[in-house]
Amino acid sequence: MRIGLLALALGVVTLAASACGDQTAQTTPGGSGSDDSQLEGRTFLSSSVMSNGKPYPLVSGTQISLWFPEDGRLVANAGCNTIGGEKVQLSDGKLSASGLGMTEMGCDAPRHKQDEWLVGVLEAGPTWKLNEATLTLTSGETVLTLVDKKVAQPDLPIEGTKWAVSTIYTGDVASNTAGMDKAFLVFADGKVTGSTGCNRLNGTATISGSEITFGPIATTKMGCADPLMQVEKSVLLALEGTVPFSIDSSALTLNHPKGANGLGLTGTAQ
Structure with missing residues (x-):
């Protein structure tokens, strides 16, 4: 949708x-x-x-x-x-x-x-x-x-929370794709781990104020059906460089500075 x-x-x-x-x-x-x-x-x-x-x-x-x-x-x-x-x-x-x-x-x-x-x-x-x-x-x-x-409804902490992808922003359009919630991120100790919805991912993620600076993101190399591969592509594009973020209760938004790639995520305490 x-x-x-x-x-x-x-x-x-x-x-x-x-x-x-x-x-x-x-x-x-x-x-x-x-x-x-x-x-x-x-x-x-x-x-x-x-x-x-x-x-x-x-x-x-x-x-x-x-x-x-x-x-x-x-x-x-x-x-x-x-x-x-x-x-x-x-x-x-x-x-x-x-x-x-x-x-x-x-x-x-x-x-x-x-x-x-x-x-x-x-x-x-x-x-x-x-x-x-x-x-x-x-x-x-x-x-x-x-x-x-x-x-x-206090804000969940950025670190130690499991953030499942709920929305992908591309330009001025928000998309919801079946299986998108299989993609998730966990931030802890200067790193990000999780899944693209298809492959496992990990990399460095330095949190400073309301920004996260991502280093290179490594993933496994499994192949998946096209919808999940598109989700993977969007997730990896959103995890590039320094990305502003905001948290409202259990909702995390990554606002990519390029304006073309962003993620909305829903958190659950681990």
Whole structure:
């Protein structure tokens, strides 16, 4: 399956969260930050939803997410479509996000209804309060409690995690190929080991900050069916030279500086 990167980006909420002490909806006394700055650049995931004093059941397997990009927008997801709008207002402890738009992915009826419910909650102008990593939105009898994603789903360490390939980026296209998850990488002690999906691989991999510098990568020489050989080619191209990387929870992205070869990987602790 091949997906345009713009569409992929709409479906995935990924960014780094900033550290925060005890804060409320008001500007920190004596500080220069605004209401907006307390949420800016952070993603929050629902931990509970209450309505009329009782738990409000979300569709099985779904979770509410709210992302406050640094450009002042609000991006939300209730399990299917991505909800977003222009500048969100957060002054006086109130969240104002009228005129929200939504993508048009096909959803089953329960998730579509849940999308509409969340839009209604956000457009109603809920009050908000931030206490350390916990964000609470209150709209009438609805209370939505969310936790900073960096607390709810901490980033896996780059080293010692098994990273299975889930996406291959070629230019502006993201591809998913059957058997791709057979390819994986493990970083430890200045080295990378793993599999191309066909052959075993190993080589040097020096991690510095948010970059990995790869040395020559050696592989075994087995032959495989063409789809896996194409995966192998893409994996090896992505492991050349100095490559920026980013981690969001259990997702690792290798952003090759050439812009033509990149990998998305999903991690599991070993």
